[in-house]
Amino acid sequence: MADSQPPQESAGTHSVRPRAGWLRPGWHLAVGIGVFLLGLYFSLNSAELERQRELSDRRSAIQEDLSNFRARLETEIYASVAMARGLGVNVVVQEGISEAQFETVAQELLRDQENILNLSLAPGFVIRSIYPREGNQAALGLNLLQDPIQKQAVLRAISDDAPVLAGPFERVQGGSALAVRVPLWVNRDGVPRLWGAVSVALDYETLMRSAGIRxxxxxxxxxxxxxxxxxxxxxxxxxxxxxDRASAVKTPVLLPGGSWLISAEPIDGWHARPAWQTPGFLLRLSLSLLAGLATARILHDRQRIRRLAGMDSLTNLPNRRWALQQLARMIARGRRGIGGFALLSFDLDGFKPVNDTYGHAAGDLLLAVIGRRLSESVRPGDVVARMGGDEFLVLVPTDPGADEAWLRAVALRVQAAINRPVPIEGHWVVVGASIGIARFPEDGDQAEVLLRKADEAMYRAKHGRAHGVEFASPVRLGAVLPAGD
Structure with missing residues (x-):
């Protein structure tokens, strides 16, 4: 957690359980035999956790690399889809297009596009026009519906009436390519007719290199x-x-008309030390009784202190009660002139469909992951809390020079932590957040006023166009500076 632990003085108001409550009834009867078994279990389990952590860290790093590669690849491919659609609009509007018009439009669309090989028009699904023409003459006259390599993808595009990615395939001009085929319908005499297709050919190797495959x-x-x-x-x-299909790291690439599935495993294999070779195994084994009993008591007390101090057990974040106490302290400090702060209020966009589709257990898992990411996305000294359900609050101390750009950067960093996909039951789930920002003292000097204004800004952000971030009122840099500066 990014902020300090909640104050422990409140724990006394709830300490009604006996101090020995962590010992379950009858457990002491098995202590004689259980000492060795419990000690052996903890020793082996700790060693195995070390092994698994090594593997998990490596898998996480590989997963992040695959996700970055996938994002760059999807961006490039869908940019080509937009280009093909733009060309198709010209064909549909004019119920066809002349060769000169095609070259003019294609030349403009291909400006500074290193990954794109050519644009082509295929009326009747026979390539009649291609740009640039130089080096691509061999593709002219190719019947996409009769070519054994192109046929299936083109038929899918017609059937779905949507763009479909074909390939990679060997080009008649040489080299490998991907092609986005977009079927076009033209109204003639008020009757929609299938005109043919617009295609964008992408240099497969260049595209993969620019996305980071090497x-x-x-x-x-x-x-x-x-x-x-x-x-x-x-x-x-x-x-x-x-x-080993079970151990490979996998991620899907969402493409026009379907997807690819990328699998990755280290070239040198998934190496991890045997449990008995991990550091400290013999020491843990020799101190098994002390470690076992101490661990059980420490974990129990830690959970009890967190619960009593206002921790949310699902996300390990402060709960609403403790967040409001912290907000009151910050307001009191601010009134004494010690410093200002900003309040970021948000809930998760798209959280309800996760609950409805995968169940509440999946929703709890998603909240736990989001809670951990939020803790990692803020600075030491910032406060992040779960207010209830899928609602969260972040309290950010601000310097006198903090302007709108700085606060927006903080909000965007929080959004980025939330927006990363989360694996849920074999699927990648993505949620977002619309954030409302209120500032002390510009937007109010009372907790309920600041919370209300932050919530109002949040609901404006949900329906606005400011990247999901809205301020309760415009930030004026000069308003927070001492007079005369």
Whole structure:
């Protein structure tokens, strides 16, 4: 947690359980035999956790690298879809397009596009126009519905009436390419007719390099399946299937008309030390009784203190009661001229569908992950708390020079922590957050006023266009500076 532990003086008001309550009835009868078994269990379990942590850290790093690669790849491909649609609009509006018009539009669209090989028009699904023409003449006259490589993807695009990614395939001009096929319908005499297709061809190797495939392949054995965006059941796109499917790190790439599935495993394998070789195993084993009993008591007391001090057991964040106490302290300090602060109020956009689709257990898991990310996204001294349900509050101390850009950067950092995908039951779940910001003393000097104004700003952010961040009132840098400065 980024902020300090909640004050412990309140614990006394709840300490009604006997001090020995952590010992379950009858447990002492088995102490003689249980000492050795409990000590052995903790020793082996601690060693195994060390092994698993090493593996988990490595898997997390690989997962992050795959996610970054996927994001860059999807961005490039969907940019080409937008380009194809833009060209298609010209065809539909004009019920066709002349060669000169096509070259003018294509030249403008391809400006500074290193990953794109060409744009083409295929009326009747036969390529008649292509830009640039130089080096691509071999593709002219290609019938997409008769070509055995192109046919299936084109038929899917027609059937779905949506863009479909085809490939990678070997081009007749040489080299490998991906192609986005967009079917077009043209109204003629008031009757929609299938005109043909607009295509964007992407240089496969250039696209993969710009997305970062070479960095991945230096240390990882990469396998990509789903040729023609056919998903996990499709043919290999790149590399080989993982040697151990269960242990490989996997992530989907969402593409026009389908997806790819990327699998990765270290080239040198998943190495981890045997449990008995981990540091401290023999020491833990020799001190098994002391470690076992002390751990049980410490964990019990820690949970009790957190609960009594106002901790939320699900997210390990302060709860509403403690957050309001902290807010009151910050207001009191501010009234004495010690410092100002900002209050960020938000709830999770898209959280209810997660509960409805996967159940409350999945929703609890999502909240726990979000709580951990929020703790990691704020500075030491900032306060992040769960106010109830999917509602959160962040209290950020501010310097006199803190302006709107600085506060917005803090809010965007919190949003970024929330927006990262979370694995839930084999699926990647993404939620967002709309954030309302109120400042002390500009927006009020009472807790209820600041909370209300932050909530109002949050609801404006949900329906506004300011990247999901709204202020209760505009930030004026000069308003918080001493007079005469």
């Amino acid at each position: 960095k991945l392949e230096r240390d990882l054995r990469i396998g990509i399946v789903g040729r023609d965006a056919s998903g996990p059941g499709g043919d290999m796109v790149r590399g080989e299937p993982p040697s």
